[in-house]
Amino acid sequence: MTDSRIADLQASVPGLRLKTDPADLEHYGRDWTRRWTPAPLAIALPGSIEEVQSVVRWAKANAVAIVPSGGRTGLSGGAVAANGELVVSLERMNQVIGFDAIDRTLTVQAGIPLQLAQEAAREHGLQYPVDFAARGSCSIGGNIATNAGGTRVVRYGNTREWIAGLKLVIGDGELLDVGRSLVKNSSGYDLRHLAIASEGTLGIIVEATLKLTDPPPPTNVMLLALPSFDALMQVFDAFRARLQLQAFEFLTDRALHHVLAHGAQAPFAETHPFYVVTEFASDEASETEALAAFEQCMEAGLVSDGVISQSDAQAAQLWRLREGITESLARYVPYKNDVSVRLSAMPAFLAETQALLGDAYPQFDVVWFGHIGDGNLHINVLKPDDMVQAEFVADCDRVTRLLAERLHAHGGSISAEHGIGLVKKPYLSSTRSEVEIALMRGIKAVLDPAGIMNPGKLFD
Amino acid sequence: MTDSRIADLQASVPGLRLKTDPADLEHYGRDWTRRWTPAPLAIALPGSIEEVQSVVRWAKANAVAIVPSGGRTGLSGGAVAANGELVVSLERMNQVIGFDAIDRTLTVQAGIPLQLAQEAAREHGLQYPVDFAARGSCSIGGNIATNAGGTRVVRYGNTREWIAGLKLVIGDGELLDVGRSLVKNSSGYDLRHLAIASEGTLGIIVEATLKLTDPPPPTNVMLLALPSFDALMQVFDAFRARLQLQAFEFLTDRALHHVLAHGAQAPFAETHPFYVVTEFASDEASETEALAAFEQCMEAGLVSDGVISQSDAQAAQLWRLREGITESLARYVPYKNDVSVRLSAMPAFLAETQALLGDAYPQFDVVWFGHIGDGNLHINVLKPDDMVQAEFVADCDRVTRLLAERLHAHGGSISAEHGIGLVKKPYLSSTRSEVEIALMRGIKAVLDPAGIMNPGKLFD
Structure with missing residues (x-):
């Protein structure tokens, strides 16, 4: 028709x-x-x-x-x-528009895939440091619209920190050019930061100027096996006290199981309940500190085994154990929660959540992983093959309401990096107060008076 | 009455x-x-x-x-x-409310002076790195309301980068608690960043949670004498290519003249047209690089003389030459411009501005200084003692209109770090488009529907 x-x-x-x-x-x-x-x-x-x-x-x-x-x-x-x-x-609209060596910025059309922007930065001897597994497919505009995080946040922060400027077509078709690569500009409300994480509800991001930085040092990747969830924050503390970490990611045995079933190579002869992938500079001082942290954790019973990459190929293999998870789960149409709390609230929240999910989902395969150094957990519940999706989602939604209550109690967020969209809309009030939500609606009406920009996403 | x-x-x-x-x-x-x-x-x-x-x-x-x-x-x-x-x-409301070692945050009431917050951070072995000469008097709330910059922006960024959360009482008396120290939180519009730099027009900042970082390394301060304005950006490039700069500030001979008249000690036997105060780690490698950069600049004729601090006392003396300027000018009730452009636009803008001001103000004492590494220039025009203030301001306003045109042409900002307030309100449209200003008015009406929050500041 x-x-x-x-x-x-x-x-x-x-x-x-x-x-x-x-x-x-x-x-x-x-x-x-x-x-x-x-x-x-x-x-x-x-x-x-x-x-x-x-x-x-x-x-x-x-x-x-x-x-x-x-x-x-x-x-x-x-x-x-x-x-x-x-x-x-x-x-x-997927092209690099310009590079400025003095400002250290790369200007791109918003449709460019993250990976192509990263490569363009590298060609100029610099780095655009936001990174995650979807780099080949996701676009910079989408990254900005959700303030995408990823695996390097512990070192470099979220997308928000790397946007020197952006162009946004708002709901009446007017073009905003905000930020404009000024290091300092105290001339009223920062509409650039307002557009970041607005999920398309305020306008269409059409162009962005990305801040670049020095390339990372050559790095080593270390995989650690942990006997318990409780050890996780302590291991993080031990490593971050000694090293500037480029990444600190964790996964559960169930996560590893699915990645291995998807073709990755087993890192240890035995299985362990939890694993950490961490990355740091490969200079001698860093390696010494990393080994000292490892030994300290081994002696304290916080770590049961470990392996350090001996080559770039092995580093890539270890990273695959973390980065391959989402792809390995795709066939199960997982129900995803992507939550965060303050680092200081993490131990209590982890314990409560583990208990909650153990009680709530005895019948389901629950896969945990995430960016523990940022207080960000990914919880994936896998749909049994013989279960109807609507019923499965309803079952999971029930538990998400309980999880949202725990998040609210700990001052956390129902969306660390995925955004609210449609999926988390019912839970927005666990993270943002009714006053804040009313203000957001009011602000949307200012930038999009006709309400045509991605309506129904984020809030109704 | x-x-x-x-x-x-x-x-x-x-x-x-x-x-x-x-x-x-x-x-x-x-x-x-x-x-x-x-x-x-x-x-x-x-x-x-x-x-x-x-x-x-x-x-x-x-x-x-x-x-x-x-x-x-x-x-x-x-x-x-x-x-x-x-x-x-x-x-x-000037107290430290809390410190969190894991989150590395300091929570303060908004009325606390910057210096007391800095000292509280130091007591915990950490640093709140925003800094400028008014540290003893200015308050954290005011710093946030203007997104204050200062002398460490080249290394640490503006106030905005250091606010993990804030509490804001908006125009209907409701309290917002935004940011909440979450590293990751993609749950809609970032009202924290909206409040930062809003100059009291959206509400009253009553509390803030400051991010802290590792203390700076022990540093050396170097004072450089430059023969010309043109050399400035080249000297900056030479130093930043070799060193992680903690600061890179410049001043003119007129600025030095006023600081010396105010009691500071002359650094060189001769006078020079321009000076730079820069700071960097005092480890051996950094000192070697600094001396190499200095020699390179001397050989290229970009620098005519230099001195490096041999003690903390001497470092403080050298810093006084830069930090004492504002105080030394206060008695002249200076007309201030605080402008910024992209670093890449700086050489052309500097040349044009120098010519413009030379033509426009032949009768006035014009004192330049600023944070050249951030693209931020301070231009102070001193009122002659025998001139009526209203007449002086009108004369200066005429030139600011010309300066605003140059800024507009270079994509710069009429307010780098002071804010718009009343002083720069007539020039806001040189930096923000009419569409942006209309959006800002609309957003203000959402957070402050009765229009009682600092009305007439920023825009009418």
């Missing part, structure tokens, strides 16, 4: 590339959550900022909702188009 | 400390700008967050404007009360 609005859009924005094939609608209408049935009106693939602005003006005039779309690797349903929205995909 | 509203406020908030003496009204009604005649209704000195909330609710109900007040060391008129406003001074 064709919709007269599509012809009208095409007439309004001549030259705009549009896709309306059912296969395209399905492809562009969903993200990695796979929980909603894609049903977009059409897919617009603008090639320039001006085209994005024209599309937004048309959408506003015609009261058509827009879903901004990057690599659609999101895990919260933020890029899902299940209600006749117009998907505005940035995939054709 | 007493105002019945004061009695009403006192009755509404029993126990609230109020000051209404003329001397107090004058003292609390102005900041370091000294351009407006203080005329507040009264001074409220709440002792708790609850009292702040009660005062705000009363002000909203009675349509009384509030001026949030910290150390009033601001240079943009942000804390001026010249229109019958109620000044809400945080000076009684």
Whole structure:
């Protein structure tokens, strides 16, 4: 069925590339959550900022909702188009626009995949340090829209710290150019930080200027086996007291099980309840400190075994044990929680959560991993093959409500790095007060008075 | 003359400390700008967050404007009360509330002076690295409200980077608790970053949790004499390529002249057109690199002389040459511009600005200094003793309009770190687009629907 609005859009924005094939609608209408049935009106693939602005003006005039779309690797349903929205995909706007050696910035169109931006930085002898496993598919615009974290936050912080400027097309089609690579600019409200993590609800990020930094030192990767969850924070403390850690990630035995079943190589002859992947400079002083931390932890019974990479190939193998988890779980359509608390609240929260989930999910395979150095846990519940998805999700939602209560008690967040989107919307009030949510709605109405920007995501 | 509203406020908030003496009204009604005649209704000195909330609710109900007040060391008129406003001074809310060794945070009431917060961090073996000359008088709340910069930005960034959380009483008296020390929290709009640099127009910052970091290494201070303005960026490049700089500040011969007249000790036998104060670790490797950079600059004719501190006392003497400038100029009631551009735009902007000011101010003493590593210039025009202030300001405003045009052309900011307040309000549109300003007004109306929070500051 064709919709007269599509012809009208095409007439309004001549030259705009549009896709309306059912296969395209399905492809562009969903993200990695796979929980909603894609049903977009059409897919617009603008090639320039001006085209994005024209599309937004048309959408506003015609009261058509827009879903901004990057690599659609999101895990919260933020890029899902299940209600006749117009998907505005940035995939054709994927170029490096400029590099400045003095400012140490890289300016890119928002649709560029993270990995290509990283590579462009490296070609100039510098580093864009935000990193995670979806680097090949996710887009910088999507990274900014969720303030993506990843595996290097313990060293470099979240995406937010690395955005020197961005361009945003707001709900009336106007273009904001905010930040503009100024190190210092105290001239009123910081709309750049407002756009970051706004999940497409305030506008479409069309361009970004990324801060770059010196490349990381050559590094070693160490895999540690831990006898208990309780040991985790103590091992972290022992290592961070001695080393500048580039990463400190943990996974459970169940997580390792799935990665190994997916083809990774077993690191130890025996299995252990918990594992840590950590990375640090490979200079002599760092290696000495790392071994001292390791021995200290072994003596204290906090670590049962360990291996340190002897080559880049082995480092990559060890990293695969952590980075391969999400992919290895994909076939189980896992129910994901991505939560955070303050580091100081972590031990108590970990213990309570472990007990809660043990009681709540005796029948399910629960896979834990995460960025313990940032207070960020990923909890994946795997759907049994013989269970209907709706029933499984309902069962998990019930437990998420309990988890949200624990988070609220500890001052934590229901979304550390995935965003709220559709998936966590019912739990937003565990993390943000009703006053804050009302303010967010008010702010959205200022930037998007017609309410066409990713409506229904984050809040109703 | 007493105002019945004061009695009403006192009755509404029993126990609230109020000051209404003329001397107090004058003292609390102005900041370091000294351009407006203080005329507040009264001074409220709440002792708790609850009292702040009660005062705000009363002000909203009675349509009384509030001026949030910290150390009033601001240079943009942000804390001026010249229109019958109620000044809400945080000076009684000046305590350290908590320290967390694991999170590495210090929680303080917003009225605490910066220096006391720095000292509290040091007592725990850590550092709160934001620093500038007003440290003894300015308050953390004011620092946050302007996103204060200072002399360590080149190494540590602005205040914004160091705020793990803050509490804000918004225009209807509700309390926001945002940030909450979470390293990762992607749950919608970041209201913490919105409050930072909002200059009291969105609410009153009542509490802050500061991120702390490792203390700086022992350092050396080096003073360089430069033959020309053109050399400045090249000297910066030579030093930052070899060293992790803790600071890189410049001043002109006129600036040095005033500091010396104020009692500082002359560093060189001869005078030079420009000077740089830079600081770096005092380990052997850094000293070697610093001397190499110095020699390289000498050979290239970029530097004519230099001195390196041999003791902490000498380091303090050298720093005084930079930090003493503002105080040494105070008696001239200087007209201040505090502007920034991208580093890459700095050479062209410097050249244009030098020419512009040379032409525009042949009759005035113009003192330049600033944080060249952040792209931040301070331009102080000194009022001749025999000139009426209004006439002087009008003369300077004319030139600021020209300067604002140059800033606009270079994508710079009319306020790098002082804020917009009253002083720079006429020039806001040189830095922020009309669309942005309209959005800021809309956002203010969301957080402060009655328009009682520091009205007339930042924009009308």
